[in-house]
């Protein structure tokens with residue numbers, strides 16, 4: 001069943017925001033025929049809602065739906081009216097002229113609808129409101145009232161001529177005045193009231209935006225502060241209060257550098273402040289001392305909010321804790337630089353350490369021993385006792401090597417059962433030989449595992465910086481050559497480059 005437009009409970013126009021009665025319904029609008037007046041009332045109400053939309057500028061209105069609803073309702077209403085006029089004044093020129101006006105009305109609504117895509121919603125609604133106002137004045141107040149009065153006359157038993165004359169007389173005075181006053185009302189209201197309403201609504205929207213921004217700042221997990229150019233706090237959010245364990249009231253007017261000394265009182269803090277002054281912005285990582293005394297990494301964004309005259313007005317700082325990010329970064333960095341099994345530096349970190357060690361020895365005029373170690377007899381452990389046992393052996397051997405060296409030296413695992421040692425700041429080659437002899441002994445001690453004891457040996461090849469080469473690449477290559485010579489000599493021994501056989 002089709003629900004007549006006036007029976008719909010929730011219409012698009014109903015959803016328009018609070019509306020202003022620009023054309024409040026008055027008894028003067030009444031034609032005297034109840035059903036017609038009731039429907040006119042609804043149409044005037046639609047007009048008021050559209051006018052209200054025009055002044056409020058509600059952006060969410062579905063303009064096409066508004067047009068469709070208006071067209072729907074008027075077609076429905078026109079059928080009612082035409083039914084009455086045709087019943088009492090069939091074929092009368094007034095009735096025919098009236099029907100043409102109805103067609104014109106629908107055509108105009110559809111015309112504005114058809115150009116709605118090139119107009120803004122506001123412009124479309126303005127066109128419709130202007131058109132409806134004229135229609136209210138000339139159609140409802142003039143034509144409908146005129147016809148209604150003839151019909152009422154006929155209902156009272158007057159002849160058509162008598163009824164027409166009586167109606168014309170009535171229409172001459174008051175109705176004319178009313179039409180003029182409606183049009184004037186529209187002119188005045190559309191120009192002034194709507195402009196005013198629009199302004200009010202713009203302000204309301206701006207306030208809403210401001211309220212939303214405030215809510216965001218208030219609920220932000222980041223600590224936010226605002227200061228004068230001299231660094232005196234003018235506002236803070238709850239996260240900032242929480243961070244420094246002070247109330248907002250206690251903080252207002254306080255120097256930010258005293259409240260957050262770690263952030264803004266240090267030399268770095270001054271640099272941050274000055275750069276923000278010069279460029280309008282500073283962002284970067286700083287250390288912040290929390291209220292519990294712990295140091296944490298934070299990301300500070302400091303910006304200047306200037307007034308219209310471009311004079312400095314406020315500094316706005318946003319402090320975001322990035323401790324977890326930094327921890328994660330360090331964990332990833334550690335993983336990228338260390339061997340997952342033994343935790344020793346991997347080849348990537350070894351390259352760094354090698355260049356640092358070379359630099360140090362160059363500076364100090366000392367020797368650096370680059371030692372390549374390959375275990376002896378490791379494969380059979382893997383093969384007979386399993387890979388897990390092999391892994392344990394690699395870890396124990398790594399620990400023993402680390403313990404045999406000084407803190408500044410490096411033990412790295414290249415992969416498999418291959419390790420590299422960097423022994424720096426040596427006075428002579430035999431210093432390295434002594435340390436490596438001890439290390440060979442340590443490595444070859446039996447290893448007690450859960451269920452068994454195993455034993456491995458090691459073959460070591462050594463190249464010296466700068467004795468054998470100053471190239472880091474060659475240092476590793478020469479150490480490798482020497483290590484193969486050690487294997488060839490029966491394993492479990494130390495061989496300096498150049499190996500005897502090679503040289």
Ligand SMILES: Nc1nc2c(ncn2[C@@H]2O[C@H](COP(=O)(O)OP(=O)(O)OP(=O)(O)O)[C@@H](O)[C@H]2O)c(=O)[nH]1
Pocket residue numbers: 341374375376377378379380382386387388389390391394415416417
């Ligand atoms: N458990 C374990 N084994 C590994 C790992 N990486 C490589 N291997 C094994 O280590 C063994 C290294 O082989 P070799 O160096 O020939 O063994 P080796 O018995 O010490 O022989 P030589 O060097 O000639 O004395 C191979 O069996 C590899 O499969 C690892 O991460 N864990």
